[in-house]
Amino acid sequence: MKKLVLLLAILLSLVVFAGSFSIPVIAGQVEVPVVVQMGKLVDMLPEDFEPDWTSLRILVEGVEVPFQIEDVDGNGRISAPDYLVFIAKGNTQIVVQDAPGKAVVYPKAFEVVKDSKGWTIKAVDESIEAVVNDHGLLQVTKFGSVKAKLVDEVGIARVSGWYNSTYYVDGKLGDHHEETSGAFRVVSLKVLDPGPVAVCVVAVLKSEKFNGLKQELVTHLFKNGDILVDNRFVFETYADMMKLQTMITRPIIPAFDDTLHILPVFRRLVWADQLNITPYEYWLQRNAITWVDNMPYITFPAGSSMKPLWWGATYIFASMERWRTNFSPKGKIGVAEILPEIPVVPADYKKWLDGDTWVYESLEFRDGVFKWMPGEFEAYPSTTGVYSMKVEDMPNRYKAGDIVQHLRLYSIYSAKSVEEAIKFIEAKSNSFRSLKIGE
Structure with missing residues (x-):
């Protein structure tokens, strides 16, 4: 009898003193998406x-x-590659115990239907509608009460370079130059079962033009209109690349003809440097500056070229800033791109041009490497000699095993005015950049 009492006491103590551990998640005061691999969580x-x-x-x-745990590897159990997904703000905690609990089941936020062209996604509360095509690219067709093509081809790759380059062997760039948007064949593609927070698309694609170039694209559409894109370019062999960009196409425009393009003033813009003025002065000359809370923002019609100094892009060879957005005052709706950190702008011009920059052209947000150095660089004293004009010196050279990753938050939002849109995105971007897990 005493042994039985002792055994019960031991078991009771194990229940009472079951361990619990909390992992802090810190963000700002505006909701931001969180996607973390279970393997990293265990660490x-x-x-x-x-x-x-x-x-x-x-x-x-x-x-x-x-929250939801996504079975990415499809093995039917929780394992290292799987994702924990939720929406955080302020002080958030991931809490887990070392004793069994009652697993919670939350209602799904989305319904997904597959057809011959891809997948149709609808929010259960009818607030969002989207489609995923047969290459894993997302198009959002409804947000709130607005039903239109609001953003398309989320995460599509734009690449160019020298096909079959052997430069490191014999100094030759290869057969010829190739350029394409989205010419990747599908290796694998799946839309995971939707959960109470988001629906996830996992696509592995291989370039038809460049041997050994793979795109690993993971896209999460959240119930609040956030789209978190993790795009990885993986090189399996040597490559000389002139462009390596992640894009979205047609954000808000042409759904609304009054759409504006808005962003913080660039820290560096080649055209301004060539004119020996600041980027602020460049856009002020084009009557494209709006002030909000004593801060200047570039604001212009999203469909206008805005009289570029040369070439046809509205802007190019421009520093990546904390966010940019297309916003329709008439539709009171916008799509913003938000970076997880503000990239450093190196003083060395060549080093900067070798890295990621921003382009806005053909109604597309383009992020990444752009290495076509035009002769106009040599036409202005301020940029003469900053980069070699020899074509063989221009490409970024990648070797087997190199990975280029673009993590981007695209957020669909509602706002009553330009001022309200700017204030919201500033708060949202600050919250996203503040996100820290386990620190």
Whole structure:
């Protein structure tokens, strides 16, 4: 009898003192999406802590919120490549115990239907509609009460370079130059079962033009209109590339003909440097500056070329800033691109041009490497000699195993005015850049 009492006491103590561990997630005061691999989550736990994932909970400011765990590798159990997905703001906690809990089941936020052309996605509350094509590219066709093509081809790759270059062997760039948007064949493509927070598209694509260039595209559409894109270019062999860009096409325009393009003033713009003026002065000359909260913002009609100094792009060879957006005052709706960090602009011009820059052309947001150095660089003293005009010196050279990653947040939002849109995106971008997990 004493042994039985002792055994019960031991078991009771194990239940009472079951361990719990909390991983902090810090963000700003505006909701931002969180996608973290389970393997990385496990690395944040103590080595002697054995989590029971049925006990997992997400608390935002102390209140339990929905989350989902996505079976990315399709093995039917929680494993390292799988994603934990939720929406965070302020002080958020990922809480897990080392004892079994009652697994929670939240209602799904989306319904997904497959057809011959791809997938149709609809929010259960009818607030969002979207389609995914047969290459895993997302198009959003409804947000709130607005039903139109609001953004298309989310995450599409634009690449160019020298096909079969052997420059490192014999100094030759290869057979010829190739350029394409989206000419990738599908290696694998799946739309994961939607959860209470988001629906995820996982696509692995290989370039038809460049041997050994692979695109790994993971896109999450969230119930609040956020689209988190993790785009990885993986090189399996040597390549000389002139362009390596992630894009979205036709954000808001042509759905609304009054659409404006808005962004913080560039820290560097080649055209301004060539004129020996600041980027602010360049856009002021075009009557394209709006002030909000004592800060200047570039604002111009999204469909206008805005009289570029040369070439046809509205802007090119421009520094990547914290965000940019297309916004329709008439539709009171916009699509913003938000960066997870503000890239450094190196003082060395060549080093800057070798990295990622921003282009706005043909109603497309383009992020990434752009290496066509035009003769106009030599026409202005300020940029003469900053880069070699020899074609063989221009490409970015990648070797087997190199990875270029673009993590981008595209957010569909509603606002009553340009001022309100700018204030919202500033707060949203600050929250996204503030996001820290386990620190």
